[in-house]
Amino acid sequence: MSQPDDKAPTGQSEELGRTELALKASNEGIWDWYTDETRIYYSRRILEFLECGEGSAPNLFLPPHEVVHEEDQEAFGRALRGAFDAGGPELLAIDCRLRTGSGGWVWLRIRGSVVRDGKGHTTRIAGSMIDISRRKAAEAQIEEDRHMLRMLIDHVPLQIYFKDTESKFVLVNRQMASWNGKRTPQQVIGKHDRDFFAYDHWKEAAEDELTVMETAEPITGKLEREVRDDAKDTWVLTSKFPWLDRNGSICGTFGVSSDVTDLVEAQQKAAHLAEELSRRNASYEEEVQLAREIQQALASTRFPNVRTKDHELTFGSRYLPISGLAGDFFEVVRIEKGVAGLLICDVMGHGVRAALVVAMLRGLLEKQRESAGEPGTFLSGLNLGLASILERADATMFATAFYAVIDLNADELRYACAGHPAALASGPDGVQSLAAARDERGPGLGIIPAAEFPTSTLSLERVERLMLFTDGLLEAENGEGEPFLETRLIKSMSDGKERPLQAMLDGVLKDVLDYSQNHSFDDDVCLLAMELQKQESRPVSS
Template structure:
């Protein structure tokens, strides 16, 4: 365009005031564009984002065709024109792809505010720039994963739905909505079978669901005749099971229905119909098993030891027992450096498909927050903010508890923070205790409140020989009389074991003992445990 570009490296004051500290913490750089002579000033951090120096830095506001991706240029111009006109917008903001001289592309978030003269014409625009390439990649990956899961549910050749205690639909796929003569599944929410079927069939369906919720026994592969108001009867194969929350309380029913009218009307024998239906159900179970296997595959069954020469060594152990094919508990091991590692343990509300979707969201958000891996309170802040935005936009009420700990072998300390998650157990010289802090380190669960600050604390390696992280499935396990095993029961059992017993054996013995305590009832919830052994801590 022929306009000059002046880069002033002295534009940022040398003193580290609050603004400078905030910019450094958020990895942002600042810029200033003087509209009158089209000169621009960049901080050193911005020059790094643009992959240039003060001698060859472009003016991103005048060299638009050179600087930005062709699909983003018109949007950038429209936003800029809205600010440059008389009495235009005061704030400038875009997320845009920047074309580096090397040929690579990075995503930049550009924000600014306009200063105007008395007549409303712009004099100067100043603001900040941050590189959001990794965040964009994580968002795209998360969006793709959610799309794949939803595509799986929507393309299963069955009607899939959830009902509450009053047999009202609370969730359903598109196939179910179309069967009921509706355009989309949102129109189905809050309705019951009485809104579509005759009273005879709707009353029977309600009785069946009450029995399922009361007894806890599923209705499996039942052939039913559906009688409609104003249209021909249809025949379906129905499987309904109780829908439990994470504490084992009944919330309603979960159903899978397949239309088999064509099979019945062609007078196939009932045995053949049953075989066809068993095949369909097996396919559906295999699809759920595939999702289960994928979910398990991303967990690290064996975590490598980490040590520092002449100093501390950490050994790890894991145990993961899902209550169903789609679990809501998970853990992540985050390598930070040769002497630092982060451990995240998370428990999503309930279990099943809904919880598995939240797990997928959190995994995507965790990739976006990798830059905060050294700071537990900031990592939890980012996970909470991202999860709340997704759930709030979709109108879903869900949450997850989480505990994140960073083990620093060089400093001999653990930095940690909790989002509503139980604190870990410490074993030292035969005594077991629960970690306590003078700080308010336990904040609200993830996904409940926006922009929630979290606090952190630290713990010396001297405080433990072994450390155990866990979800509530291990201590809320109940026996035949409904009595929970309890946190004290877990700590007492670990205290009775030999001090030199490896953490993996401790966890194996504990889960076996709790499983026997439950008898044939099973755990009732997902069980997830992480054990940490501090080698050489006893001398």
């Protein structure tokens, strides 16, 4: 761009100066083309975009437009023809890929003002260009993430759906479409339950959804009889949740259901199968936690009562997700009288994909209850189930986990690790790391289907407290970029040994936040702790 004349009026010089500064700040370049000439003016910034010198830069707007990417040539030509049309728009606007002087490609946003003479002929087009390659790359990555998420949803063996405030479907997975007799999810969008079911069923379902929207409270584990006019009745175990946007406003409902027809029919045919049906329903109830995780509605602090005549376990937890959809979760399982399992997991990444994997792990956890007393076997079951689902979905995900069993009857602590930070145990000998050695650790869940997870044992005489945590606690950094790490965590736990369990957890979080540069966490943080307390002999209920 030419410099302003030294003799130009002061106001004009200032205006030109402001224009140059504004263009520099916006990273835009200027072009100017008199359409009866082959020559075109490019500012220095555009020449940098095109990686060309002033004498070698092509006129992009002259045919055959060879520097325009072949996939963009049709749209480019259409926009250019509009600019030369006497009744065309006043603005030339096109985003396209252009070949640079080095042979690479650059995405440019091209804008130009069209100047026409009195007869409507285009005589001049001038405007700006800006490099939008990073934005286009980000858009492509978002689209790929959406594709992966859709694949995962469509391969989960459950019916998943979202409905608007009028109870009309706005999103369903393939399983849900097939359940309603349709080949594709698109054939279900916009329809109501009345389009598939008899009045008694769809009316009750619509009333449930209205209640969920009015109260913002979920309905979970409801057994529904689905009555159709043209098919036999089916039974599903369903859970429905309020669908909220990021601002907390109600958008409708979403839900998860699973087919339990065979179980209900078996119950109806034989009363003695009722107990088996109840256990299976409990398993399905764990699977429907998928939707609960999507809304970050699961962070339970209700713990089971685990004790013997001599000892009792108390539990504490802290859950600090950094976003609406986190990948950390924990669970305390009452295995039998005097025996409890403590599980903590951290799923790769954040957002919807991580939340869906969390939900699947919760469903798999319920299916592994029979092996819950043996940590290595328990983690092997979780790993095999997760690897199988991810393989079918062609998705690359994994989770780390630490699982410990407190057995008051055998007076021992059994534990296994799947690529997770070592748990900390405090006792008469101070604070020690569990599964700190390489031979005590297995790989993350979902990576190697046949992976093994060694089980280690520690006498409860050496354990007064146990603390499990996710790596967000260790990764908090100070102003010099140094992470908190395990040594500082061990000291924090040791400093709080005389405090009540809940106060100790608060103290650990405070120590980490005080250490952190921004007094906040950069990753999800999950803490699960147990304290072994002696009690006076008294009758113990089963």
